[in-house]
Amino acid sequence: MNEKTYLTKEGYENLKSELERLLTKERKAISERIKIAKEHGDLSENSEYSDAKEQQSFVEGRIIELEHIIKSAEIIEDSHNGCEAVNLGCTVHLSTSATDLKYKIVGSVEANPEKGLISNESPIGKALLGKKEGDEVEVSVPAGVTKYKIKKIN
DSSP, X not given: OXXXXXXXXXXXXXXXHHHHHIIIIIHHHHHHHHHHHHTTSOGGGOHHHHHHHHHHHHHHHHHHHHHHHHHTEEEEOXXXXXXXXXXXXXXXXXXXXXXXXXXXXXXXXXXXXXXXXXXXXXXXXXXXXXXXXXXXXXXXETTEEEEEEEEEEO
8 A cells, every 4th residue: 555645844854853863862772771771680570671672662663653654755835825725735714603713734644733734634624625715614523513614725
């Protein structure tokens, strides 16, 4: 399966930096912790050794995950004033009966609604894709159905 992972340029660079840090600094630090813990003798009752091995397992898993994401990455181009319809990379200005919102549509790996980044796979993201300024969309979310009006896309 050769599924693409959509990332902004910034998100791609952040993941590459995290991978580099894990490969160089974290691996080395964990290796040193394991070495020191082994010197304390009986490994069956050595919590330092167990903790270090657990952390090593987590880091190695994250390295594999990051390598897969980076390998399958497709960079989303920022669409500065080039969005006629909502798509990946677009920033969408919305209004509801209660508030105004602004979201950037990104891939699921980078989604962080608290920072205004929503996934193209989320209920809101899916509902907005392909829509144009002035369109209204209804989105079913756990809290119920919310109506959004697209005020601006950039």
